[in-house]
Structures are given as C-alpha cells and as structure tokens.
Amino acid sequence: MRYDCVIIGGGLSGITCGIRLAEKGASCAVISTGMSALHFSSGSIDLFGHEGEGKTVFRPFEFLDDFIGSNPLHPYARCGSSQIREALFYFRDQLGREDIDLYNNDDANHFHVTTLGTLKPTFFSQRSVFNEKIRQAFEKKSKIAALNFEGYRDFYPELAVINLKRNILFRNIEIISGKILYPDYGDPRRNPFEYRSIDIARIFDTERYLEDLAAQIRAAAGDAAFAAMPAFLGITNFKRHHQLLQQLTGLLIYEIPTLPPSILGMRIDNALKSRFAALGGVYIAGDTVKSGTISGGRLESVYTENGGASALGAGNFVLASGSFFSGGLVSEFSRVREPVFGLRVHSDAERSRWYAPEFFPRDGHPFLEYGVETDERLNPLTDDGQRIANLYCIGALLPHYNPIREGSGGGVAVSTGYRAAELILAGN
Numbered sequence: 001m002r003y004d005c006v007i008i009g010g011g012l013s014g015i016t017c018g019i020r021l022a023e024k025g026a027s028c029a030v031i032s033t034g035m036s037a038l039h040f041s042s043g044s045i046d047l048f049g050h051e052g053e054g055k056t057v058f059r060p061f062e063f064l065d066d067f068i069g070s071n072p073l074h075p076y077a078r079c080g081s082s083q084i085r086e087a088l089f090y091f092r093d094q095l096g097r098e099d100i101d102l103y104n105n106d107d108a109n110h111f112h113v114t115t116l117g118t119l120k121p122t123f124f125s126q127r128s129v130f131n132e133k134i135r136q137a138f139e140k141k142s143k144i145a146a147l148n149f150e151g152y153r154d155f156y157p158e159l160a161v162i163n164l165k166r167n168i169l170f171r172n173i174e175i176i177s178g179k180i181l182y183p184d185y186g187d188p189r190r191n192p193f194e195y196r197s198i199d200i201a202r203i204f205d206t207e208r209y210l211e212d213l214a215a216q217i218r219a220a221a222g223d224a225a226f227a228a229m230p231a232f233l234g235i236t237n238f239k240r241h242h243q244l245l246q247q248l249t250g251l252l253i254y255e256i257p258t259l260p261p262s263i264l265g266m267r268i269d270n271a272l273k274s275r276f277a278a279l280g281g282v283y284i285a286g287d288t289v290k291s292g293t294i295s296g297g298r299l300e301s302v303y304t305e306n307g308g309a310s311a312l313g314a315g316n317f318v319l320a321s322g323s324f325f326s327g328g329l330v331s332e333f334s335r336v337r338e339p340v341f342g343l344r345v346h347s348d349a350e351r352s353r354w355y356a357p358e359f360f361p362r363d364g365h366p367f368l369e370y371g372v373e374t375d376e377r378l379n380p381l382t383d384d385g386q387r388i389a390n391l392y393c394i395g396a397l398l399p400h401y402n403p404i405r406e407g408s409g410g411g412v413a414v415s416t417g418y419r420a421a422e423l424i425l426a427g428n
C-alpha cells in the first residue's frame with residue numbers, strides 16, 4: 001500500500017497534520033502505538049503562558065512576534081507567527097465541525113481553574129471550562145458551589161476552595177463545597193478503581209440518571225448561581241447532556257480539568273480522529289513503526305511491528321512520536337536517542353546535566369528541551385549528518401522549548417503539525 005503521506009504518531013500534532021493533508025486531498029495514514037499526551041492533559045490548548053522568570057504572558061501573539069526573533073531554534077520560529085495564528089484557528093474550526101466548541105478571549109490568554117484551585121493561563125478552553133458567562137459570573141462575584149461525586153478521589157473541592165480563596169479575584173466570592181451520589185451505585189468506597197473520571201463520565205453519558213443527578217446538584221448547590229464540577233460530565237454525549245443538566249438545574253455548570261485520565265483531552269482526541277476519518281484518513285491504531293529504508297536522502301518506506309516484512313511506502317512521512325512520555329525519545333544510561341530512525345538528537349552528553357537537583361526547578365529540567373534536531377523545514381538529520389528531505393518532525397519530539405515552563409505544549413503541537421502539512425502540500 002502506498003500513501004501520499006504516512007504519519008507516525010496519532011497525538012495532537014500528528015492528527016492535526018493528517019487533517020490538514022486529508023482536507024487538501026492527500027491520501028494519508030496515521031500509525032499510532034497507543035494513547036497520546038492528550039489523555040493526560042488539561043484539554044486546554046496552551047499557546048504561551050509564561051516567559052522567563054515565570055512572568056505571565058497575557059497576549060501571546062504579541063509576545064511571540066519578538067520571542068521568535070530572539071529564539072530562532074524554538075519550534076515556533078520554524079512556523080512564524082502568522083502561520084501559528086492560522087494553525088490555531090484552523091484547529092478550532094476543525095474541532096467545531098465535530099461539535100467541540102473552543103473558547104478564546106480574542107488574542108489574549110484566559111485563566112482556567114485547575115484541580116488544585118490555582119489559575120492557569122491558556123489560549124483555547126472547551127466552553128464548559130471557560131466562556132463569557134463564567135467570566136461575567138466571576139466579575140459579578142456570584143456564589144459558586146464546588147461539587148464532587150462521593151467517592152471520586154481525584155478532586156478535593158475543599159482544597160480547591162482554600163486555594164481559590166488565596167487568589168485576589170476570588171477573595172470576595174462565596175464558594176461552598178458539596179457532594180452528590182451516583183443513584184444506583186451502593187458504597188462508592190467498594191472499589192477505588194471503579195471510580196475514576198472515565199467511570200463517572202460513562203454515567204453522565206447515559207440519560208437514565210440525568211434527572212436524579214440534576215436534582216442532587218440543585219440541592220447541593222443551594223442558592224449558588226453556578227456549580228463547578230470536575231470534568232467528568234460525559235464523553236460521547238457531553239454537549240447535549242451538559243445543556244440538559246443546565247436546563248434541569250437552572251444553574252451554570254462548568255468543568256474543572258481533572259487529574260488523568262483527562263475526559264477533556266479524550267473529547268478532543270475523539271473529535272480529531274472522527275474528523276480525520278470523515279476526510280478519508282486512515283488511522284491504524286495499536287501498531288508501532290520500528291524502522292525505515294532511507295536512500296539518497298529520502299525515506300522510502302517504513303516497517304511496523306504488526307506488518308513485519310511488508311513495507312509501507314509514501315511520498316512523504318511525518319514523525320510525530322512525541323517525547324519521552326510517548327516513546328518518541330528514549331533515554332539510556334549515557335545517551336538520549338530517537339528509536340525509529342536513529343535521528344540526530346539535541347541533548348547533553350553528560351547525564352548529570354539532564355536534570356536539575358530540585359524536583360520543581362524554576363527553569364525546568366534540561367531534558368524537557370531535548371529532541372530531534374531539524375532544519376527550518378522541520379527535516380531531520382540522521383546521526384551521520386544526512387538530511388532526510390521527505391521526513392518532517394513535529395510536536396513534542398522537537399527540541400529547544402520547554403512545554404511546562406512556557407505553557408506552550410498544545411500550541412507547538414498544533415502549529416508544527418499544520419506547518420509540516422503546508423510544507424508537504426507546497427512541495428507537491
């Protein structure tokens with residue numbers, strides 16, 4: 001089988017790239033081993049949240065105009081600020097077609113509440129996490145009820161309330177906490193493993209319990225104007241059931257991102273895969289690309305674990321295999337390597353410099369900035385210095401940025417995924 005493009009890795013960067021290519025008529029396959037970082041993320045897309053010394057970035061596009069000039073190796077510099085903007089709004093439109101509505105505060109960051117009750121700057125959030133009504137409710141100092149399911153161990157409303165109250169924005173807002181119970185469930189302490197966000201999301205996905213749950217939410221919220229709940233209000237039927245719950249309770253109900261597994265991230269993952277399939281893309285799940293044939297500076301074909309000796313050929317390839325977290329980079333005792341093609345990796349030869357002595361260092365751990373070196377066209381080099389002209393590297397696999405310190409992970413994945421697609425389309 002031969003495709004116009006084969007993408008290795010089906011996370012945020014790989015599928016964004018695949019959607020753009022498939023939309024423009026390219027035959028495209030994504031091969032992906034397993035879950036991506038989306039299943040662990042907040043489900044908000046960060047563009048740039050913090051500059052040096054932890055200073056908050058309020059207007060990321062304005063910031064990036066200067067930043068790119070002084071950081072030519074950063075993945076954003078490979079895209080340019082106008083293409084970053086194009087990529088992000090393209091991404092928002094594509095998700096909108098799959099019924100996922102993303103909120104953005106024009107060109108400015110907004111701040112969503114985290115599980116711990118802190119505020120985090122981000123660029124896109126699902127509208128159940130942040131929207132104009134929520135902003136107005138904060139401004140009007142409306143009373144909030146922070147509610148949880150009895151037995152759910154990954155959110156402690158009382159802790160979130162204490163931390164929120166430390167923030168000047170919430171100091172004069174009354175916040176109460178409360179619990180609701182799954183109607184037929186019995187003792188929620190029966191088995192802690194049955195009570196993760198995904199289990200509760202399945203309860204909200206069926207209509208059977210909605211009225212009962214709505215009555216409980218209403219009672220627990222008292223005279224609060226809106227209820228904040230962990231983001232477990234459904235995966236497949238989320239939008240309809242969220243609206244229904246708001247109607248039945250007469251409350252604004254908004255979601256706080258949870259610890260993994262991330263229902264908000266899964267909604268995006270499902271939507272991206274569905275959009276890719278609707279455009280004719282082929283998604284091969286549960287297989288791993290093991291190697292490839294490189295000849296004359298071009299990647300001819302790849303071999304997968306399940307495919308054995310049968311080669312998968314394409315005109316272009318995209319490597320979107322993520323960082324250490326997803327196996328796109330592997331650390332051995334004395335080196336960091338890219339395991340599929342043995343590409344040249346930016347890292348430090350001296351292991352003791354891979355990490356900082358503190359667990360939460362101010363400038364982040366150096367290994368977070370390691371990755372596959374590319375030229376401006378996102379083409380990598382083999383270990384012996386040969387450029388591979390039809391292989392493009394994108395997303396968390398790239399070096400010279402720190403997604404945690406900067407708050408830029410989602411933005412880099414979307415922008416470089418889109419950029420690679422544009423380069424491939426322009427080359428054909």
Ligand SMILES: Cc1cc2nc3c(=O)[nH]c(=O)nc-3n(C[C@H](O)[C@H](O)[C@H](O)COP(=O)(O)OP(=O)(O)OC[C@H]3O[C@@H](n4cnc5c(N)ncnc54)[C@H](O)[C@@H]3O)c2cc1C
Nearest residue numbers: 009011012013033034037041042046289322395396409410
């Ligand atoms: C815990 C966590 C929380 C985060 N939270 C946020 C957040 O709130 N907001 C934000 O903007 N960003 C966040 N980020 C960063 C952001 O989510 C990631 O940078 C981004 O999703 C990376 O996407 P990716 O497609 O490049 O890689 P990944 O999501 O890592 O996907 C790589 C995929 O490639 C597959 N793969 C690997 N090797 C192979 C192979 N050889 N063959 C086939 N498939 C392969 C993997 O199975 C995986 O599915 C977070 C990251 C992490 C780890």
